[in-house]
Amino acid sequence: MxxxxxxxxxxxxxxxxxxxxxxxxxxxxxxxxVDALTREINFVGQQLKDHETTRPGDYSTIGTVFFGGGTPSLLSPLQFESVFKSLRAAFTLTSDPEITIEANPGTVSYKALCELRGIGINRISFGVQSANMEELRMLERTHDFFDVIEAVTSARKAGFDNLNLDLIYGLPEQRLETWQTTVKRILDLHPEHISAYALTLEHGTPFGRWASKGLLPLPNPDLAAEMYEWLGETLEANGYIQYEISNWAKNVEGRKSKVMASTFDFRPLTPLLACRHNLQYWRSLPYLAFGAGAHGYANDYRYSNVLRIKTYIERITNPRSTNLQFPLSPAAVNQHKQTIKDNMSEYMLNNLRLIQAGVAEADFRSRFGSGLMEAYGTEIEELIRLGLLERASEVIRLTQRGRLLGNRVFLQFV
Ligand code: SF4
Known part of the structure; x- marks a missing residue:
């Protein structure tokens, strides 16, 4: 799928x-x-049909759709409708697809939310980041926490019963108390899903530039680790299950997350309301990418589209060539044909993020035809010795300490 x-x-x-x-x-x-996006969808949809004819029984249906950004909620419901028309014509969606849009609080009205729900979008991810006005101002977010309350209330009224709220911690000068207040306010909104990422200072951003000139205090990594641990304990105490390094989901049917470790199919995870779309990434399963700068993985290609909006529109509207290998569209500018070694390495990096499901030996063998310990025995034994990985019935996964030092673990498999 x-x-x-x-x-x-x-x-x-x-x-x-x-x-x-x-x-x-x-x-x-x-x-x-939007017009270019629909053309790209039609193009790749046709490629997939041709590909399926030559490789029957491969993958044929779409289980999840994710509109990310950017701010997808800047599109009107009518524009979403035209994209959906193309999606439904080009692909076969399963009977219960997860369809998510990212939205910024303050950019969605109750009326628009009702229309989006009517089109079939059934999950919203709101970029909240903080409940503290000073922190929001420092991040240059354009909303305040009242916008968040209003957006969540409107989404509930419009019929959305699967909401994610995104948070950032480890901000410069952030205190543990302000972080705790943010988390408590978020819990008051009862989202089904919470994502929390540590701030990273990226080159080319104002934060990156200010920090390199000494104008912005660097985040304190020890304090960020304390915030992360407090968050995990607090969310668990409030009925959320951590299923990925930075993601927690509500256990809506009271079923324990152990189902995750025993299956490679994400349907049984539905009671957890884990993000099925992101699980596709973390399980190294294929996804097709559309739009400027989008990244995809299918037919053993990792690929990405041209970054600039204008160039993307031009490349799609006036393609230089249409004789392209599935899944590459005329907008694709980077492509890499994966070797088995690439796929194995990425499989380890992705699956180890799933802190309970981890890497299952049986799944590894069924994907690659060789044993996990045969491929990575030395690395795994070393990381177990360092207390960063553990064995839990047929599964290799991160320890509590390994969750804090994920990058150290992942490096071993690159
Ligand atoms: S973080 Fe801000 S600028 Fe970046 S995609 Fe989200 S809303 Fe846009």
Whole structure:
């Protein structure tokens, strides 16, 4: 089964820490962009049909669709409708697809949310980041926490019963107390899913520049680790299950997360309301990418589209060549044909992020035809000795300490 990622590279304003492929003040290009997006969908949909004819029984249906950005909620419901029309014509969606949009609080009205729900979007991920006004101002977010409350209330009224709220911790000068207040306020909103990422200072962002000139205090890594641990304990105490390094989901049917370790199919995870789309990434399963700067993985290609909006529209509207290998569209500018070694290495990096499910020996063998210990025995034994990995019935996974030192673990498999 494939997943689809659609990138919407428009934002009302660029936040000071953001290095995503997104542009402010380009909204006039949205209609042409939506038109190009539908053309790219039609093109790749046809490629997939041809590919399936030559390789029957491969993958044929779409289980998840994710509109990321940028700020997808800047598109009107009518524009989403035209994208959906193309999606439904080009691909076969399963009977219960997970369809997510990312949205910024303050950019969605109750009316628009009702329309989006009516089109079939059934999950929203709101970029909240903090409940503290000073922190939001420092990040140059354009909303306050009242916008968050209003957005969540409107989404509930519009019928959304699967909400994610995104948070960032480890901000310069952030105190443990302000972080704790943010988390408590988030819990008051009862989201089904919470994502929390430590701030990273990226090159080319205002935060990166200010920090390199000494104008912005660097985040304190020990304090960030304390915030992460407090978050984990607090969310667990409030009925959330951590299923990935930075992601927690509600256990809506009271079923224990052990189902995760015993299966490689994500349907049984539904009671956990884990993000099925992201599970596709973390399990190294294929996804098709659409839009400027979008990254995809299918047919053993890792590929990405051209970054700039204008060039993307031009490449799709006036393609130089249409004789391209599935899943590459005329917008693709980077492509890498994966070797088995690449796939194995990425499989380890991705699956180890799933802190309970981890890497299952049986799944590894069924994917690659060789044993996990045969491929990575030395690395795994060393990381177990260091207390960063553990064995838990047929599964290798991160320890509590390993979760804090994930990058140290992942390096062993690169
Ligand atoms: S709203 Fe999101 S995508 Fe847009 S600039 Fe801010 S962090 Fe980046």
């Amino acid at each position: 494939y997943s689809l990622y659609l990138h919407i590279p428009f934002c009302a304003h660029r936040c000071a820490y953001c290095d995503f492929n997104t542009y402010a003040g380009q909204e006039a290009m949205i209609p042409a962009y």
